Amino acid sequence: MATQSPFSVLDGVFERIAQGPQPPQWLVQEAQQRLVLLINHVLMQERVATERLVPRSGRVVRVQWRQFFVALQVTPAGLFDLAAPSATPDLHFEVTETSPLGLAQSALRGERPPVRIDGAVDFASDLQWLADNLRWDIEDDMARVIGDVPAHTLASVARSAAQALRGFVRSGSARGANAVAPWSGTGPLP
CATH class of the missing domain: 1.20.5 (Single alpha-helices involved in coiled-coils or other helix-helix interfaces)
Structure with a gap:
């Protein structure tokens, strides 16, 4: 007896929504600013996390999923700020799972999505440590x-x-x- 996942219908809906009208630039920038505030809030809860990032001051990481991305620069205080649009990333994380439904299912299972990493290994190792040890x-x-x-x-x-x-x-x-x-x-x- 064959059964089809009830979520397979939603996958097509998410694809159509993602390909639809794009949000205005001001909304994207505002969402990115809110993300930076949340990340910094979590970082400030653990002094060892900011101390770990201080030596990486000025480094830029770009995180991308499909056409959406955010470029973050490490500040001298060991926090993050939005990088200048012209900044060259030292590290590039690209989420390779293209399906929003696949990402949601991975998150619900407590798994990390598949990621392709290019760039500075030492910086990537510090960010991996943060991902493993920080919780909101x-x-x-x-x-x-x-x-x-x-x-x-x-x-x-x-x-x-x-x-x-x-x-x-x-x-x-x-x-x-x-x-x-x-x-x-x-x-x-x-």
């Missing part, structure tokens, strides 16, 4: 705004929902792996 403590940040108990409750609900979603994705992947042939779209479902 969103519960702590929420507690500063709404209090400890509501923040803990919200975080627990979010963890439970994420765990349920991961289980759903894993079970869907397992069923899809056992499938013999996909449904052709004609006639009754097998």
